[in-house]
Amino acid sequence: MAHTPYPESYYAASANAVPPRPALQDDIETDVCVIGAGYTGLSSALFLLEHGFRVTVLEAAKVGFGASGRNGGQIVNSYSRDIDVIERSVGPKQAQLLGQMAFEGGRIIRERVAKYNIQCDLKDGGVFAAITAKQMGHLEAQKRLWERFGHTQLELMDQRRIREVVACDQYIGGMLDMSGGHIHPLNLALGEAAAVESLGGTIHEQSPAVRIERGANPVVHTPQGKVRAKFIIVAGNAYLGNLVPELAAKSMPCGTQVITTEPLGEELARALLPQDYCVEDCNYLLDYYRLSGDKRLIFGGGVVYGARDPANIEAIIRPKMLKAFPQLKDVKIDYAWTGNFLLTLSRLPQVGRLGDNIYYSQGCSGHGVTYTHLAGKVLAEALRGQAERFDAFADLPHYPFPGGQMLRTPFAALGAWYYGLRDRFGF
DSSP states (O other), X not given: OOOOOXXXXXXXXXXOOOOOOOOOOSEEEEEEEEEOOSHHHHHHHXXXXXXXXXXXXXXXSSTTOSGGGTSOOEEOOSOSSOHHHHHHHHOHHHHHHHHHHTTHXXXXXXXXXXXXXXXXXXXXXXXXXXXXXXXXXXHXXXXXXXXXXXXXXXXXXXXXXXXXXXXXXXXXXXXXEEEEEEOOHHHHHXXXXXXXXXXXXXXXXXXXXXXXXXXXXXXXXETXXXXXXXXXXXXXXXXXXXXXXXXHTTOEEEEEEEEEEXXXXXXXXXXXXXXXXXXXXXXXXXXXXXXXXTSXXXXXXXXXXXXXXXXXXXXXXXXXXXXHOGGGTTOOEEEEEEEEEEEOTTSSOEEEEETTTEEEEEXXXXXXXXXXXXXXXXXXXXXXXXXXXXXXXXXXXXXXXXXXXXXXXXXXXXXXXXXXHHHHHTO
């Protein structure tokens, strides 16, 4: 049987030690079968186990193999489309409920880290950096919007203030969110997997779900076994493939690229980011960066629609890093990798149920670290019969990409080109 290892990344190279998790080779029964051992699946499993469910998690490769173990590691609140956009689409009542949940994912992460003693280099503080006056105006409006929903750990920064937290000349101001922050994303996933197992849950790696047999007691088939369950949670996101055809039509895998420098040393690292906050700019095609626990700069950006792997990741991302930090021109890049996230046309997550017993959440659209942890809680609530918050997400309108799967990539790339021009020229 094929064995799928982690991709070569800084996160895989610095991952905490974990026990082997053998592939499923039996026919078993459980209350809930979770497909995918990323953040959505692990968060769902943890909440369900804490409420007495028997849970089996199937992972096609290794825990955190997908976006959960490859992302920029930034704890960013709200959704890829903010609450005001949601309000215009669905009205104030539904938006109020979704707005109340918009800042919950980061709290869940911190609760998990504390409760289960997860070693993942958790740091507080995230900066949204404005390059233009228009972007600064957007941050001022965003602060007012978030404060409407009780989120008050925010500080607007002028040009002088932002230079105190990031040594980059591009920015005219920004906003600091002290409930934001950053983590080693793969170690967070590995710690959550260990927590799942500590509560009696089972995780089978190298066990892709190849077929779902639907019905009153659905069965998930793997190459060497099968799981009969009362409920299924589909949490494969960009790595689900065509296992559930209904979910593939309204989403598109996209790739983002990340590089990691050699260790910078305490002095240079502190000069770049004195408070060790993470940063993302306000462009549509944004750049994001932070320091690792061993003082490397982790820098990401760029989107490849359709999730193709670029031939030379460093050639794409290093110029972006040097534009922000020209003082790093002689610094070596030790790691470069790509990872896929799942994009929806609305940029909002897709949540729902197929039949009576197959639940799903997908399509975080680049905003997944916090949302996925919330999603796990919301899915677990729905399985326990508390569906109000689940329904608030499930009722969001979603549409297929124009032209179907064949044309979704060029249409999305054309849109990105347009917004890239807006970023460049400030209109």
